Amino acid sequence: MSTETTPWREYFGSRENQSQAAQLGMWIFLGSEVLLFANLFVGYAVYRYYYPEVFVEASHHLAAGWATVQTLLLVTSSLCVVLAVHFIRSGRAFWMGVALLVAMGLGLGFLVIKGWEYWKHWEEGALPGEYYRLAELPERGGSLFFTLYFLLTGLHAVHMLVGLSVLGWLVWGALVGRYTAEYHVPVEVGGLYWHLVDVFWLFIYPLLYLVE
Amino acid sequence: MNPSTAGSLAEPDYLNHETTVRSWLLTRDHKRIGVMFLVLVLFALLLGGVFAMLLRIELLTPGPTIMGPMTYNRVFTLHGVTMVWLFMIPAIPSAFGNFVLPLMLGAKEVAFPRLNLASVYIYAAGAALTLFGMVWSGADTGWTFYTPYSTTSPTAVTPILLGVFIIGFSTIITGLNFITTTHTLRAPGMHWSRIPLFVWAIYGTSVIQVVATPVLAMVLVLVALERVAGVGIFDPSRGGDPVLFQHMFWFYSHPAVYIMVLPAMGVITEVVCAFSRKNIFGYRMIAASTFGIAFVGFFSWGHHMFVSGQSTFGSGIFGVLSMLVAIFTAIKIFNWVATMYGGAIDLKVPLLYVLGFIFLLTFGGMTGVAVATTSLDVHWHDTYFIVAHFHYIMVGSVLMAFLAALHYWWPKMFGRLFPERWAFVAACTIIFGFIVTFLPQFLLGNMGMPRRYYQYPSEMQWLNVLSTAGASLLAFGFGLIGIYLLWSLRYGKESPANPWGSRGYEWFSASPPGPHNFREPPRFEREVHDYTVSEAPHVY
Numbered sequence: 001m002s003t004e005t006t007p008w009r010e011y012f013g014s015r016e017n018q019s020q021a022a023q024l025g026m027w028i029f030l031g032s033e034v035l036l037f038a039n040l041f042v043g044y045a046v047y048r049y050y051y052p053e054v055f056v057e058a059s060h061h062l063a064a065g066w067a068t069v070q071t072l073l074l075v076t077s078s079l080c081v082v083l084a085v086h087f088i089r090s091g092r093a094f095w096m097g098v099a100l101l102v103a104m105g106l107g108l109g110f111l112v113i114k115g116w117e118y119w120k121h122w123e124e125g126a127l128p129g130e131y132y133r134l135a136e137l138p139e140r141g142g143s144l145f146f147t148l149y150f151l152l153t154g155l156h157a158v159h160m161l162v163g164l165s166v167l168g169w170l171v172w173g174a175l176v177g178r179y180t181a182e183y184h185v186p187v188e189v190g191g192l193y194w195h196l197v198d199v200f201w202l203f204i205y206p207l208l209y210l211v212e
Numbered sequence: 213m214n215p216s217t218a219g220s221l222a223e224p225d226y227l228n229h230e231t232t233v234r235s236w237l238l239t240r241d242h243k244r245i246g247v248m249f250l251v252l253v254l255f256a257l258l259l260g261g262v263f264a265m266l267l268r269i270e271l272l273t274p275g276p277t278i279m280g281p282m283t284y285n286r287v288f289t290l291h292g293v294t295m296v297w298l299f300m301i302p303a304i305p306s307a308f309g310n311f312v313l314p315l316m317l318g319a320k321e322v323a324f325p326r327l328n329l330a331s332v333y334i335y336a337a338g339a340a341l342t343l344f345g346m347v348w349s350g351a352d353t354g355w356t357f358y359t360p361y362s363t364t365s366p367t368a369v370t371p372i373l374l375g376v377f378i379i380g381f382s383t384i385i386t387g388l389n390f391i392t393t394t395h396t397l398r399a400p401g402m403h404w405s406r407i408p409l410f411v412w413a414i415y416g417t418s419v420i421q422v423v424a425t426p427v428l429a430m431v432l433v434l435v436a437l438e439r440v441a442g443v444g445i446f447d448p449s450r451g452g453d454p455v456l457f458q459h460m461f462w463f464y465s466h467p468a469v470y471i472m473v474l475p476a477m478g479v480i481t482e483v484v485c486a487f488s489r490k491n492i493f494g495y496r497m498i499a500a501s502t503f504g505i506a507f508v509g510f511f512s513w514g515h516h517m518f519v520s521g522q523s524t525f526g527s528g529i530f531g532v533l534s535m536l537v538a539i540f541t542a543i544k545i546f547n548w549v550a551t552m553y554g555g556a557i558d559l560k561v562p563l564l565y566v567l568g569f570i571f572l573l574t575f576g577g578m579t580g581v582a583v584a585t586t587s588l589d590v591h592w593h594d595t596y597f598i599v600a601h602f603h604y605i606m607v608g609s610v611l612m613a614f615l616a617a618l619h620y621w622w623p624k625m626f627g628r629l630f631p632e633r634w635a636f637v638a639a640c641t642i643i644f645g646f647i648v649t650f651l652p653q654f655l656l657g658n659m660g661m662p663r664r665y666y667q668y669p670s671e672m673q674w675l676n677v678l679s680t681a682g683a684s685l686l687a688f689g690f691g692l693i694g695i696y697l698l699w700s701l702r703y704g705k706e707s708p709a710n711p712w713g714s715r716g717y718e719w720f721s722a723s724p725p726g727p728h729n730f731r732e733p734p735r736f737e738r739e740v741h742d743y744t745v746s747e748a749p750h751v752y
Contacts, residue, residue: 009321011319011320011321011397012323012396012397013397017396017397018396020395020396021323021324021392021395021396021397024391024392024395024396025323025324025388025389025392028387028388028391028392028422029384029388031422031423032384032388032422032423032425032426033426035423035424035426035427036426036427036429036430038426038427039426039427039430039431039434039460040430042456042460043434043445043456046453046456047451047453050451050453051451128437128441128443128444129437129438129441129442129443129444129450130441130442131441139450139451140450140451141451143443143444143450143451144444144445144450144451144452147443147444147445151434151437
């Protein structure tokens with residue numbers, strides 16, 4: 001029997017089972033993502049221990065105010081994703097699409113601010129490794145801080161881009177009527193991914209911008 | 213041959229129901245994906261084996277023999293990279309895990325078939341990039357890519373790092389798929405205490421793969437960035453810390469040893485049961501010890517760093533934690549032996565490899581306890597003793613179990629029998645060759661020959677010659693296996709559905725299985741290797 005026309009795969013035995021499999025798979029993937037970031041957090045801890053003053057000084061070169069705005073944008077977008085899941089559970093595909101579009105808009109806003117920040121760092125010379133030109137901070141420690149800053153926020157931004165494509169794909173699915181109150185596994189799973197991106201930021205933000 | 217078997221032979225199987233190239237390249241069938249992985253990892257084994265042979269020939273004489281020192285550095289690096297990343301890590305889980313795990317669970321598919329197909333291509337892409345680096349200029353860092361040398365070496369380290377990084381994704385996807393499959397696709401009646409022990413082993417391995425691999429992925433990216441942009445995370449001249457690399461690298465790469473060894477242990481358990489005609493002794497303990505090894509494996513990475521300036525207290529802790537692995541391993545070994553004890557032993561080729569496995573694992577494991585002792589490790593660190601130890605443990609167990617699995621499941625995979633006598637000769641050659649290759653290396657290490665060295669004092673020559681002689685035997689054995697297995701694909705006798713009379717669940721399907729594994733959902737109403745029932749296994 002061809003399974004191309006129906007989203008339900010017969011070999012799962014039941015629809016609940018397929019839904020559970022998708023969620024379990026995503027949770028395992030998210031677990032591995034946490035460990036991917038964990039490296040950089042460990043690196044941050046080690047070098048903060050080696051160069052405590054330089055790290056504090058370097059963090060003053062970051063735009064904490066704008067980071068707060070970014071945090072608000074991202075948390076709100078996560079709320080929109082929750083709403084999207086809520087809407088599709090009750091079969092309102094249109095509103096699901098709207099909620100996701102708002103979430104995407106907020107996410108794009110986040111990335112625009114991030115891009116602007118990067119541009120500022122570029123002008124200032126607050127860059128990793130060989131490109132470091134910041135005169136007021138020693139290269140030892142200073143360059144490491146900005147290396148970790150760019151790695152953490154850059155890796156996060158890459159995840160945001162992936163997340164935005166996932167949300168875009170879900171919106172397209174909503175437009176063609178793929179999701180119903182009965183079948184909305186991808187929306188739930190895609191939503192989980194977006195929340196993970198959000199949670200990463202909630203660790204990065206205090207670590208880089210707020211800790212004194 | 214019972215009637216149900218005869219009926220199944222006429223029906224299309226997974227090999228012949230579609231035969232176009234496209235149907236293979238775009239397949240979502242876990243069995244075909246398993247076969248594709250098998251072909252790829254065998255190619256990697258061949259490549260790594262050729263490099264190994266070149267090394268052994270070079271070391272025949274104390275001075276230069278067939279290559280210069282720089283070429284030698286590249287060859288041992290490529291041997292290590294190919295064998296560890298391209299062969300040993302994916303070999304058993306990706307090839308045999310993909311093929312038999314769903315069959316053992318009574319599932320028609322893995323949970324995410326498309327991802328499963330993607331994992332083949334991701335592996336192939338990573339392997340291609342690694343090979344590109346090898347052809348371009350190779351690398352001379354050793355397979356461990358230790359910083360700061362790896363960040364400054366003029367050789368093509370970057371493509372190799374990225375290739376291994378990409379292969380890591382394949383590993384994560386495969387692990388994720390197996391965990392989900394085990395949770396959600398078990399046949400009715402397959403409760404947790406009835407899951408075949410090979411599946412338990414693959415499940416435990418998958419947990420390690422998912423947890424450890426991202427750490428490796430990131431650390432490889434950091435080294436690559438350091439090479440490209442000079443970011444200075446690990447380079448002490450830029451304020452970084454090379455020991456941090458070692459911590460992160462071994463946090464993955466020590467558990468990676470268990471990514472290699474645990475599936476091997478799973479294979480051994482299945483084969484021991486099948487050829488002793490007994491269910492496993494201590495099912496729960498074997499399953500539990502799998503997770504014991506997986507767990508403790510994460511807390512023993514520091515034993516690679518006894519001479520890195522780590523505190524004596526830290527080294528002591530890591531030493532003790534490493535020794536705990538021996539306890540869990542011993543549980544398994546005793547249980548295998550207890551299974552064989554009083555069993556109706558049928559010494560077929562797969563069981564021969566099991567005996568080789570048990571010897572090598574025990575010997576390698578005991579030397580493992582020795583090198584986990586800090587005072588001894590300081591003497592043996594980075595000598596041939598270590599080379600011999602990890603070849604006994606990792607290579608010995610993976611190769612033995614891989615060959616056991618290859619012979620045990622060959623009729624299941626291709627529906628053909630291999631010539632038993634030739635296989636027996638090859639197995640004896642390989643086991644004997646392995647011991648002759650690596651036993652002298654323990655002695656060389658104890659005499660102080662450092663690993664990765666191009667030259668050595670002439671009094672060490674006879675041991676090196678002995679080792680090379682053993683390697684030649686190994687090469688001969690592999691050549692023999694390659695010839696008769698290829699021969700059997702075409703000319704081998706057609707296999708009955710269950711040529712070994714095994715009671716393993718995977719033999720409930722036809723050999724080779726149909727495209728959807730089972731015609732009707734199987735019912736596993738007895739324990740997995742229950743030889744008290746006289747039934748011929750059903751072919752659903």
